Amino acid sequence: MNIVSKTFAALGGLAVVAGAAMAMPAQAADISTKDAYAAEEEYYAPASIWGPGWMIRARGIGVIPDEDGTGALDDLDISDTVVPELDISYFFTTNLAMELILATAPHDIETADGTNVGDIWLLPPTLTLQYHVDMGAFKPYVGAGVNYTVFYNEDAASGFSNLELDDSFGWALQAGFDYHLRDNWFFNVDVKKLWLSTDASTSSPAIDEEVDIDPWIVGLGFGYKFGAPAEPLPPLK
Known part of the structure; x- marks a missing residue:
């Protein structure tokens, strides 16, 4: 042919x-x-909104220490607190992301019998690598990473002097989800567990003991994903 x-x-x-x-x-x-x-x-989860790019979230978080002391600080009680948190994430792919959380929190410290030892502030920036599962508008994730906690503004209570907690590294695990609301906006729920140990000391009375703080961090908030927004379809005819 x-x-x-x-x-x-x-x-x-x-x-x-x-x-x-x-x-x-x-x-x-x-x-x-x-x-x-x-x-x-x-429409609720187009590739453009879940693809590579930056995302920021603002959350309210509850910091719930799971403390455990030794020696003179055995059965130590560190107060729970609620503070705002800023989260900066970068998505390498639709499923793989890295997250940095920034927050600072005040805590009161008491002994088992209710004696006030003092109060502190801690700043625990935490970096995690996350895997996100694409399920349409609902996108759960898990993550693991490292934490470095800075203690500052230590203030010893009456009867104690020179309260000090050493800065330290720790590990972190997390789980949560994002839910696409509309355009570039998301609702977020996030739970983290930090393994955090520090040396706590006072000069009078002379105390120098290891303390495990190991807080749970539970957060609710909203996120904004930079990139092409989702566009609604015209009405069906």
């Missing part, structure tokens, strides 16, 4: 396909409607 014959054969095939499509308008309309509904469902 020469090139001219092949060309006419191809054109004939296209004509047959076009005629069949025009002969089935009802089926075509039905498929179009189904595709529109499917696209409407996909």
Whole structure:
């Protein structure tokens, strides 16, 4: 078969396909409607909004120490607290991201019998590597990473002097989810567990003991993902 014959054969095939499509308008309309509904469902989590890029979240967090002391500081009680938190994340892919959390929190310290030892502030920046599961509008994730806690503004209570807690490294695990609300906005729930140990000391009375603070950090907030926003579909007809 020469090139001219092949060309006419191809054109004939296209004509047959076009005629069949025009002969089935009802089926075509039905498929179009189904595709529109499917696209409407996909609107909640298009690839553009979940793809690589920056995301920031603002949360309110509860910091709940799971403390354990030794020696003179055995059965130590460190108060719970609620503070704001800023989270900066970068998505390398749709599923892989890195998160840095920034927050600072005050805590009161008491002994087991209720004696006030003093109060402190801690700054625990935590960096985690996360894996996100794409489930449409709902996107759960898990993460693991490292924490470095800075203690400052230590203030010893009456009867104690020179309260000091040493800065230290620790480990972190987390789990949570983002839920796509609309455009670039998300609702977020996040839970972290930090393993944090420090040496606590006072000069009078002379105390120098290891303390495990090991807090749970539970947060609720909202996030904004930079990038192409999701666009709503026109109404179905």
